[in-house]
Amino acid sequence: MRVPIEWLKSYVGIEKIDEKTLMDKLVLTGSNNEGSYKICEGVENVVVGKILNITQHPNADKLVVVTVDVGTEEIQIVTGATNINIGDYIPVALNGATIARGVKIKKGKLRGEVSNGMLCSLEELGFEGSSIPKEFDDGILILDQPYPVGEDILKILKLDNSVIEFEITPNRPDCLSMLGMAREVSASFDIPVNLPEVYTESAASEVKSFASVRIDDSDLCPRYAAKIIKNIKIESSPQWMQLRLMQSGMRPINNIVDITNYVMLEYGQPIHAFDLHSVSGGEIIIRRAVEGEVITTLDDKDRVLSQDMLVIADKDKPIAIAGVMGGANTEISVETKAVLLEVATFDKTSIRKTSKDLGLRSEASSRYEKGVSVELPAMVVDRVCHLIELLDAGEVVPGLIDVYPNKAPRLEIPFRVERINQMIGCELTIDEMIAIFKKLEIGVVDTDGYKAIPPYYRLDLLKEIDLVEEIARLYGYDQIKMTLPKTSTWGARTNAQLIEEKAKTELLASGVDEILTYSFVSRKDLDRIHLPEDSLLRKQVELINPLGEEFSVMRASLVPNILEVLSRNYNRKNLKVKVFEMGSVFLPKELPVMQLPIEKKMLTIGIYGEHEDFFTLKGIVENLLTGIGIDGYYFEKETHAPSYHTGRCANIIWGDHILGTMGEIHPLVQEEYSLGTRTYVADLDFNLIMQLSRESKLFKSIPRYPAIERDIAVLVKDETTSLQIEQLVKSSAGELLESVVMFDMYKGRQIPEGYKSAAYALVFRSEERTLEDEAVNKIFSKILKALEVELDAQLR
Amino acid sequence: MKEILEKILLLATDEVKAAKSLKELEDLRVKYLGKKGEVTTVLKNMKDLSNEERPIIGKMANDVREAIENLLDSVKEDKKKIEMEIQLQTEGIDVTMPSKKSLRGHKHPLNVALDEIKEIFLGMGFKIAEGPEIDTVYHNFDALNAPIDHPSRSLSDTFYINEDLILRTQTSPIQVRTMKSQKPPIRIIAPGRCFRNDEIDATHSPMFHQIEGLVVDKDITMADLKGTLDMFAKRLFGSQTRTKFRPHYFPFTEPSGEVDVSCFKCGGEGCRFCKGSGWIEILGCGMVHPNVLRECGIDPEVYTGFAFGMGLDRITMLKYEIDDIRILFENDIRLIKQF
Structure with missing residues (x-):
């Protein structure tokens, strides 16, 4: 989630908190980040300029020579730009300036004409190509109002603030919004949230004469709010809105689309706008698709739907894949005169499945599949209408269609102070807990035990354990003591x-x-x-x-x-x-x-x-x-x-x-x-x-009497194994033989074909006395005899 | 006879004094005092002497023998000293020449690091639990409170054998198996191979290693979790190490956290290993979710517990400054011989 600090400031008073303090504190209360950056990092010495004159370059067809007022002086700049007019206010990189990607601007001559700087495009100020509106895609950024010439462009456009890339965990879809992050800042620093201005109805409802909404499958669509805007004037949205959208990675399109995106980023609630005149009879029906039904989506692709997918339809045709993408047949265009705004809640599992099955992901689907509060639509509609009026983009028709068949009951979560303390290993009082809950807009009632009432937007707070987490993170993990478990286990390998x-x-x-x-x-x-x-x-x-x-x-x-x-x-x-x-x-x-x-x-x-x-x-x-x-x-x-x-x-x-x-x-x-x-x-x-494997070693006493060693070499058949010989030697020798080990095996010269010569070292020893040669000789001949008889061996 | 003996003594004295080596001395001993030696011969011939002469000559011969013996001994002692001196001087070696190594085998670096970690936890009262590399979807996901549509369950994340069997993506199934088969108190670590459907590159491997830990008993708290992991970090990375606990989210624990340790390369000042932050993330942890305890047959109202997990490959690579995970599975002995 990209959060431009400049935008965040509209909801929480963080002017006095520096960026590092802000980020570090939020990390400790659970909002981790992947860093922050300035869109215009490194851009220096780029100022507001006013175009005073434009003349054709004498030596080049595709270049013009412009005279620009940069406050301290009027300078001449050669440019290839085609979208500029006399009187335009534009960003000017002066001699010695640095623009995006570290490029230095130096004065020089272009085809013989002096150029004392450069007029800048959004890309040259550091914006990604993919977020730049089409109107400025290939040209200079034309400022939408007069600014004092010579002023630093970054200050003027409030681009000198950072954008923080927050890492939002799956349990906190509410934080995929500026307001969600503002609430986290508010809880972390104990400063209030200022909610955005909204529209209030001032006349009797006329909406029914324009449109109607029917939910056929309320299991997949618990709420659907619609609002009509007539006398639409499609044009570009103001620069302040464009810049905020662009800093959030969204390309500005036109005022209506931009407002819906802007409010989506503010609240985390997806909004869709239909061209009202393309909706047959103004009838909106929310139903499961008919198996095999086809819709062409906004990206101009035909999508074949199945019956477990939810669509928004009019009486004739599907006009949107609910919560995923709108249909091309109701897309707003420059001709659009009236729009129907959709602010709805859809089942997240259904959206996830539809999006996955179609291989189609959108800003809307990725929010819906994580969860969007069913309480949002009414207030979001009002916010959109406020902006429409503010931007003079159309006329809000009084009255709201809000189909919300089963209003969700207020959730009360019983909790026990001792349990929370026991899990964390701390000793907070109920008052201290209530104070923490208050920062999070969690209410507490004491009826038959304490119960917590989470705010509507916190879809993750369902059970006592969820409250333990809230207390722990705002009490501060760093405040929790360090102890060792008093568990009676012992460590060992098996x-x-x-x-x-x-x-x-x-x-x-x-x-x-x-x-x-x-x-x-x-x-x-x-x-x-x-x-x-x-x-x-x-x-x-x-x-x-x-x-x-x-x-x-x-x-x-x-x-x-x-x-x-x-x-x-x-x-x-x-x-x-x-x-x-x-x-x-x-x-x-x-x-x-x-x-x-x-x-x-x-x-x-x-x-x-x-x-x-x-x-x-x-x-x-x-x-x-x-x-x-x-x-x-x-x-x-x-x-x-x-x-x-x-x-x-x-x-x-x-x-x-x-x-x-x-x-x-x-x-x-x-x-x-x-x-x-x-x-x-x-x-x-x-x-x-x-x-x-056995662990059964027993000590064998170290011999006290000397050993007698004898070598023996025998000629045996090739197939006789060493093991056979060893075993025979052992069995015929009796207990006085201590060991028998082969030390040589020879085949080849002097040995008949099919035979081998094997030599063994024998060690004899008694545990009771010093052995005499006599005794060993006797055993030795017994061994020889056995080898001769059993293995046909000949002494060599 | 007397003259002979005197002559022998004189001659022997001269010869012994002139002897150049221990060998020569030994020859002289044989020549004079041996079985057929000159003094011995005199003594043997005493039977031819008169009764008056015999004791005198006898005594004299013995004196001569004794004198030669003494002389031999003393000269021998000197010679020995001199010869040893010569030996010590001529046998000098160049101590800087290469050693004769007895070749021993080396453990794989991952197991060298693992052994170290095991020792720490064994000393803290943990046992080492093991489990199969192929396990059920139930043990790996369902029992761990993982949402049914969680992306980690997808074919693009997890290797499947059939609908119910997978290559475990974590060693948590060992925790589940342990909780199901034994009653608290439980204190185990569960090291082992894990698998995720990641293409191989310098930092990703479809096979990697995890070490997880689990403690379940009455009155286990987050403070115990912090204390245990802080002690672990100090033992593994040095007593100067500091730990930072940050809130995080995992389905199987709540509250959950991630643990950073002060960079053990730069001590926290900032370097390329900690990307300048002074901290290195090494662990995920949290209090075992009541749903998980309940699923494993443990009453969460009676028992609480904590669990943690870390990547062995990552720790090994950080510790030994190995910058490419692939090298760990190439098994070039020039790598292994270093550990």
Whole structure:
């Protein structure tokens, strides 16, 4: 809401309040702003001038030479303007002046003739092209009355005040008006509001002989007031009105339209004017449209209406889409002799829907859809009539048509002083509250408890809680104490949150960086990781209105996201990258989606880099699982995971559960993501992992006796796994074996085809005594024997 | 024998004194005192001596041995000192050479900031509540007193899955779920991803993060709201931070407000981060609307509460001076490694 301070001053005495104080205080009472600006910011040394003489430029057809009286002297200026006449008062930028957008004016010669300044258009004074009236669109601003020559134009036209851009919250449609803002200023500074002058009836009503109004659908139109103006003289409105409209961002059109816009800005009540002679029989009927009914609106577009839309019609045809836009068939023009003014209230939901369905928004509809008080029409009509008389734009026909079938009852809101104090945390007395209410024109009665009576324009005050807000904001949020809640809760993370943190700590300790990627992805992502068409993950949750295909479905796997990030980093020449994301995947319970899908937390890790391989990633996974207290898991080769290298992929198994899959990415997938290096991914079901996590660490005493270490190297068949060998060594060795760890695996020269050599370091230790070689030798031969028998292994 | 011993002593003394290293000293010890050393040999050969000579020579040999040992020890001690001195002098390093880093991983900056915020609220008695990213229109709008024709519900603002399911546009549905599932006293923060139908640019992302908070109990006041948020701001941005509460409007709270903090970049003097105003808006807040409490099964006549919400992305960007939100979701490790 643009509020020119100069205009605001007509309703509240704020001459002594500077702009910053005004704005700061209003912020604290609830009227926030998006800043203020001066339309003519930076304009300097532009004065009132009077044109004394105009002669044709001797050397240029399109230029004239004018003599201008600027008070101190008469100067010569060369201009291309065509709308000036001798005797006109105009703005003159003198030598050294600054006009809009910082342009400096210097004297000089134009085609050989001296020019000592420039005559200014509205645009050159800083107005937006879109708000300049047509008459001055392409020419110099001609002042509408004689002003003292040489005076600063900004002072003369009162353009030296700022315009404040207020941010009006949806609960305060009443503030979308000069009076609404004036009331806020009044309440904030405790100064009275001066209401505008209005018309008063002085003769017997004659209106019935001109027009009639019938409301057929009063559910959508609670009130309709109409007034007739005859002997209309369409002309431009006076400059003071034009300037106020322009500063508010509205283009002046003619006196009638300008008055309706001006009063709309004053009161927030939309007003429409019909050309009375185009309204058949002067009959106004407010009814729902007939399905398929067509009307040409003021913007010259044909609109097809549906039966839930409200129209204003005469007996033959629709003449306006109620509260949205008038029809071209009743538009006022220079020929208009009489107008019917419409000041009505319409249902806001209906207006919003109609406006949305037609894709047609107007100043009127945007106000109606936020809410306009049903009490406004009568006083607004009187204001319009006053201005019509003031501007001599026509003759007001005595009498008002005011169809208002169900007058709204006066609202009384019961409130409790203690409740208000308790919500705010203050200790105001009833008298202090009444004083605050008074500033807001809220009345208070004490019948059977206190009741507040809100003023007609405050549509947001309905319940006690709304009064709490009023008291709080005018008492001042800054006056409210600061205390801490005396609540007996304690702060703590849940177990799940603790496990999550622990898991992240383990990954960070392994040098893996955390990433965060979008929850919505492209459907094509699953193609890119080579998931088969019939994969369960292909059943994805889809958005109705995505930003684009690449954000159209909810992710079913984090693997594509991780690969995308690795790819981006690879492309940017980051040589060594280890990343993880912990986040949700979305699995529908049915398709199409009816109920909330399953959101499963996944933990996905991706790495590449010079020394990275399957086993570095395996180490990261092991550290993670061990770190959050999971043991007893093992890795089992997986040859059918489509995204992975068939020979380098494993499932991580715990009991009957698969905790996840990890391995080297399939070369084709690697290529798909333009990764020029082997890449490894682990994709873990974190929901499951979280359930298996145990916090059950027990101290194991530090060994008191020395260990005996033995190495063993055996030749085994290639398909024999390290896990098999380890398990066999453990089971045949008995409890004196402390650990068995592979330290070498060799295939190639000296090893027969289909075989490999595997070497293990064994550590033996007793908790009760120092072991002797003898005892270890015995166990060692038992192990060898078992390896020979069970795995066909040969000692090397 | 006596002469031999004297000779040995003389020779050994000379040799020990002339020794240049600990190694040489050790060799000399072996040469004279070792199993096959010269003094040992003398002692071994004592069996050939007469009974009168044996004790004399024996004592003498022991004296010689002792003398050599003492000499060796003292020279050894000196040599050790000298050698250590040499070692310390020759082993100097350039301490300005680069360190050998053990590579650790780094949290995403959004979570670094989030962790900080979580710690503050945990310390103030809040728990951390979570909820689904896909939620119902009911939890996200209806239960929160959002007018049925509110523009935020439109397809141009909210991502829909079907008529009833959406990507949550705020973390408030978590508040609703919490109020419906537990009785007051309630004190939670609800962090999480949110989604709005915004085209991606430097300041907009269709996915962003919010942290909301909720306190419901008997006698909760606006003063409690102010006190809590003021303490939060001081903990997050430094104890010098001041807060400014301005009235505002939200459908789910009344009275509602916005909170500015004194600019933590310039201390309130005005800079590019606060656009010269000295204040930075970081929070929306208010007293939970009675309609919302009632809808969640809490009697607004018995309980009152406050709620607040802030954008994690915005706070992170302000704090670390990141000027483009897109960079947060690119995940270039050169960004992440900085946090």
